[in-house]
Amino acid sequence: MNDRSHPDDVELTAHERLALLRIEAELRRDRRLTRRMSASPPRVWLPLTVAVLMCASIVLGVLGIRTSNPALIWGFAVIWPATLLGAFRLLCRMTGSGDRATPWM
Numbered sequence: 245m246n247d248r249s250h251p252d253d254v255e256l257t258a259h260e261r262l263a264l265l266r267i268e269a270e271l272r273r274d275r276r277l278t279r280r281m282s283a284s285p286p287r288v289w290l291p292l293t294v295a296v297l298m299c300a301s302i303v304l305g306v307l308g309i310r311t312s313n314p315a316l317i318w319g320f321a322v323i324w325p326a327t328l329l330g331a332f333r334l335l336c337r338m339t340g341s342g343d344r345a346t347p348w349m
Contacts, residue, residue: 294334297327 256264271277301323308316 290330290334290337294327294330297323297330301327 301320304316304320304323307313308320
């Protein structure tokens with residue numbers, strides 16, 4: 245019964261095994277921990293989307309000011325809030341407070 249694969253392995257008593265099983269069950273119920281520990285591929289869509297929206301906002305803003313075309317100004321007015329929201333989400337993700345500060349995003 246002494247088939248240890250590593251010299252630091254220690255046999256646990258029944259009480260210790262039960263405590264360990266309870267801890268593991270509690271950790272499995274923690275959805276936030278499960279989500280953070282899951283190996284997810286790097287998310288590149290948000291930075292790419294923010295970059296595209298920022299470029300479109302700059303182009304629409306500059307062209308709208310230069311030409312005074314209402315369609316360009318309205319296009320800027322529609323795209324700019326989405327750009328700000330995406331930039332805010334990206335900032336939250338980069339600072340590491342994305343899940344705690346804004347769980348709805």
